[in-house]
């Protein structure tokens with residue numbers, strides 16, 4: 123025999139009741155004659171609570187009663203044939219009249235005892251179970267409505283009564299046996315005490331009813347039908363990637379539901395656990411989905427943890443006192459006091475010095491707990507053996523849960539790494555003695571970020587999300603967005619990485635969307651829904667959104683974003699930049715940026731600062747980190763100048779070739795930066811610094827390729843005019859080279875801590891002779907690569923290769 127329990131949403135409307143009956147039919151046809159347990163229609167228990175409170179305070183309750191009547195009557199009209207409706211209306215009307223009398227009594231007395239409240243609430247389940255049984259009767263002759271007050275016996279602890287398991291089992295078995303073969307529709311949640319007075323089993327008690335009946339009849343399974351796909355790895359309202367768990371042990375399910383996951387009412391597990399009856403959580407609205415099985419063992423799984431649960435609102439009380447806290451007997455007195463006063467202590471930690479105890483309670487209990495402690499320990503407080511209790515509010519608990527944790531080392535390391543990397547401060551830590559959970563207390567404002575970051579850390583193989591804030595939507599930014607869009611599917615399928623661009627800014631406008639800005643029409647969105655750009659606001663919004671695995675990309679050529687890098691690192695956000703200005707400014711700035719990023723455990727990636735997408739920065743870093751020593755670097759690192767010399771061969775004049783290089787996207791936004799050598803200087807400086815030399819920009823010996831008039835041009839237009847005027851000068855250079863069978867090369871060198879860049883004529887014996895397009899080439903002569911240098915060569919400018927380099931840096935963030 124199976125028990126099927128349907129929650130409020132499953133019986134919330136005529137449509138959903140139809141789905142319930144389909145499920146019952148399927149179960150019935152498969153041979154089992156199930157017992158069906160029903161909750162009140164969705165929202166009805168809350169409505170009844172409200173009406174009872176209204177009545178007790180002398181407020182009107184008629185309107186609410188009418189609403190209750192309408193909801194039930196409307197189902198009768200929709201689901202029961204006209205001929206059979208009258209007796210159903212009559213019985214429902216009797217229930218509603220009784221309810222009205224009760225509410226009137228409460229109204230007259232202005233008093234609502236827990237006993238009256240239980241009786242009032244019982245009408246929710248009575249109406250729904252009766253109604254559904256009558257709808258079912260049309261298809262299952264003999265279907266029987268059962269009021270659980272006949273089946274479940276409790277004590278008189280109204281509101282949350284304790285079940286007399288033995289007596290209830292007898293009552294249930296007698297009833298079920300004498301009605302064998304009939305389909306039973308039982309009210310959830312309600313029971314009765316010895317005198318037959320109605321009691322309730324606590325919020326969510328319908329699950330419990332199902333478990334009690336299941337245990338009594340030795341059911342093969344207890345199916346809890348709800349409106350979600352079983353128990354999930356985390357709260358899906360906060361963690362979009364939360365997924366349903368196929369198998370959990372009873373203990374794991376208890377731990378997960380204790381901390382917030384409201385899918386199942388924790389006491390439900392006990393009768394099922396004792397009789398080893400599996401509980402299956404299924405979705406009434408997605409019957410094709412297998413749901414979650416809760417059973418004796420936690421099942422074979424590769425997952426180190428099962429889920430992450432959370433309590434969003436918690437308060438903490440700190441007790442400090444050298445003379446008191448930590449002494450034998452103190453904690454005993456403290457926690458006995460709190461237990462006696464029914465204050466639920468969610469979590470306890472004690473400092474190793476044992477001079478302090480921190481414990482968490484629900485915010486509604488915190489002031490009462492403080493008052494109780496002040497009373498109980500009055501003498502100790504007066505004698506200064508104990509400091510007055512301190513309260514901290516606006517905190518949350520996050521807990522990772524799973525039986526496998528016990529056998530897997532490094533679980534807490536992983537948890538704290540994920541939290542630390544995302545700048546989440548941990549207020550207190552507790553590991554359950556069972557080692558089935560590790561809980562941390564964090565600030566409420568960090569909860570969403572923490573849940574997502576921890577979820578990614580533990581279920582990384584199941585997809586990691588990077589949240590990107592991108593400044594600069596020019597040549598490189600636009601190309602990067604296109605590449606991200608084109609690769610979105612591939613990254614998800616092959617690397618389980620999802621990249622969401624959640625903020626975009628250029629010098630005119632900015633736009634945010636925490637769910638990700640669609641990259642097929644970002645320009646149109648930025649125009650339509652964006653606001654006026656303000657980089658300070660962009661950065662503060664980025665911090666405020668507090669997203670996990672967050673990356674700031676600087677795709678501008680501006681000094682402005684650089685002012686925020688430190689602040690960004692301090693907010694535990696990584697930076698990826700193709701903007702060279704940050705690393706080629708004063709040495710102190712370069713040093714400080716690197717140090718700050720390292721200190722905050724975030725990445726600062728700038729591969730495209732040198733040679734665009736070519737692996738140069740990375741290669742140098744690997745050489746340095748593995749203990750090699752750089753003897754000499756020789757390089758061509760201006761893609762623009764390389765292109766110009768490789769193409770200034772035929773009929774086109776020098777200034778025309780420069781203009782083509784600009785059109786091809788090789789130049790800096792201002793091409794004077796390339797031709798004056800500034801861009802090359804920056805790259806050599808960055809390499810020298812990365813190679814360990816604390817140089818300043820003016821330390822680089824920069825040989826010019828332009829006549830003075832060109833270098834002094836005050837605007838880009840004027841620059842082109844001066845270039846055109848200098849055509850003869852460049853032609854002479856070209857002819858000289860051709861005469862000597864040589865080519866023009868602008869070459870940078872780093873040796874003995876000295877950096878120079880100069881225009882050279884090189885012959886075909888030179889390794890830099892054969893280049894084409896915008897090629898860069900770099901040769902590292904090192905202790906290990908002494909005889910034959912390590913050479914990297916390839917296109918070193920252009921939007922496609924640069925954006926690809928930014929992309930590669932991005933996917934490596936946090937790797």
Ligand SMILES: NC(=O)C1=CN([C@@H]2O[C@H](COP(=O)(O)OP(=O)(O)OC[C@H]3O[C@@H](n4cnc5c(N)ncnc54)[C@H](O)[C@@H]3O)[C@@H](O)[C@H]2O)C=CC1
Nearest residue numbers: 594595596597598628629678679680682701791919920924
């Ligand atoms: N073109 C290439 O081959 C390579 C370029 N780079 C670097 O890429 C960067 C971008 O170059 P392009 O895309 O060609 O430049 P671009 O001029 O086409 O685009 C720059 C973008 O930055 C935005 N911007 C400027 N100031 C801003 C501010 N204060 N706040 C927000 N946005 C701002 C502009 O609105 C524009 O969208 C430069 O730093 C360049 O050195 C690096 C390696 C290779």
Ligand SMILES: N[C@@H](CC=O)C(=O)O
Nearest residue numbers: 760761762789790919
């Ligand atoms: N303008 C630069 C682009 C790469 O950094 C160049 O020409 O090399």
Ligand code: NA
Nearest residue numbers: 729732734736
């Ligand atoms: Na590079």
